[in-house]
Amino acid sequence: MTLSGKIIFSIATLYGVIVAAGNVIGVVIPNIFTSNDLTNGEIDGWLNFLHNSPTSNWTQYLAFAVPSILCTLYAFLPKEKRFSHFINLPIAYSTIGISGWISYFILELFYIRFAISQGYVFNVADVLKTSILNLVLEATVTFSLSFFITETIHRKYILPKYFSEGNLSQYTGTKYPKVRFLFIVNYVSVTLFPVIFLSTLILSLQKRFGISIDRKSFHILIVILVIGIAISVLLNTYFSKPLEKIKGRIEKIKEGDYTSKINFVANDSFGELADTLNDMTESIESKTKKIFEIQNSIIEGMAAMVESRDNSTGGHIKRTSSCVKIFAEHLKTVSEYKDIPESFYNAVIKAAPMHDLGKIAVDDAILRKPGKFTDEEYEKMKAHSAEGARIVENVLSSVEDLEFKKIAINVAHYHHEKWNGQGYPEKISRTDIPLEARIMALADVFDALVSKRCYKDNFSFDKAFQIIEEDLGTHFDPALGLEFIKCRSELEKLYS
Secondary structure, three states, X not given: OOOOHHXXXXXXXXXXXXXXXXXXXXXXXXXXXXXXXXXXXHHHHHHHHHHHOXXXXXXHHHHHHHHHHHHHHHHHOOHHHHHXXXXXXXXXXXXXXXXXXXXXXXXXXXXXXXXXXOOOOOOHHHHHHHHHHXXXXXXXXXXXXXXXXXXXXXXXXXXXXXXXXXXXXXXOOXXXXXXXXXXXXXXXXXXXXXXXXXXXXHHHHHHHHOOOOOHHHHHHHHHHHHHHHHHHHHHHHHHHHHHHHHHHHHHHHHOOOOOOOOOOOXXXXXXXXXXXXXXXXXXXXXXXXXXXXXXXXXXXXXXXXXXXXXXXXXXXXXXXXXXXXXXXXXXXXXOOOOOOOHHHHHHHHHHHHHOOHHHHHOOHHHHXXXXXXXXXXXXXXXXXXXXXXXXXXXXXXXXXXXXXXXXXXXXXHHOOOOOOOOOOOOOOOHHHOOHHHHHHHHHHHHHHHHOOXXXXXXXXXXXXXXXXXXXXXXXXXXXXXXXXXXXXXXXXXXXX
């Protein structure tokens, strides 16, 4: 259903009336504190001033005028936040509702000073205590009553009707009152305020009818107050803790972590929800693994298809992938590289088989040539890097893991770039070459050196590592290359 300006105006007006009613109740109830039964001679001068002053009465209307103006501005001025402001109406209007009492109290301070200058005699401290107590009671009644009623209507009827699809967080500025806040409002409404109101009735009865009420009665009220606080704190913990754990787990799921579980055990609805969520994530993890396995099989199948057309690089895909894995495991232990996220290394290992996919677009006459390429043929062969990046991007277009997608494209595109800028296809240099491509370059060249090709015999490990060492700072990243050389024993085991 469309949320038109007319609908917003109608609902905002309804909530405004509810807030105004809360203000009216806030005016009526605290008046018991300024009744003749509870006042004393210390503030009689102040009461006389209020009675005689022709201008003091109109300030009471601030409790209604100020909130009304601010509520109107909140609901209708910011068009760019139209929906979030509408969603926030209960908490916003309830908060704005107490602004009138604050404004009234500030003006009252000026009136106190003015009354003294006019010769009225009264105890300023007693007047301030009474005014502050009134302010607290009025604001408490206004807020708790307004919020309870408007939030109930909003949650039960309005939001389900106009936002049936949910997902309120899509609207910037949407507020989510925490469980702790809701319990505080509940405590004030059903515990604190009744106790305070009951206390005022007892005081009124004592003064009006001379009824003697001993201290035990007040002790009982205090005990009730303390028990209410304890129950509210306990209930807040009872609800907020599991909700925080569940929310934290859902945030991890959004980030792609399906392995960890909610560490919460209880035989109630929260325990049931935690168990259900854990079962759900296990199911998602299992299905995700299967999807990754299928994806990897497709990628490896495409790589194998390319390799089957290239009679000079048999087993190159698997060997270079293994080299990358050995190298990545080593880099995790090096201080300069160990702070790099685990996800990066996993993505590089996973992307390694895709580095030569661009060769699928190279003509068979060139790809299957038994000898060395001519300059013209070599230029055509070099096109496989950029073509590979395009193919990888298309193959992974529906993959949601943006980090892996970017790394796979970079590996295919830049693994033939050189540290000195003399590589291809873009001739970029040094750290402009993505780290994943610099890692792939070392593995790719190393395999080419130690493997037999149709146009050459394999080099010994000594010769291969000597060539790599000589090319540090020209072909390869010098710091990264030194770390690759440190993997020699593991690499030799792999090729043995």
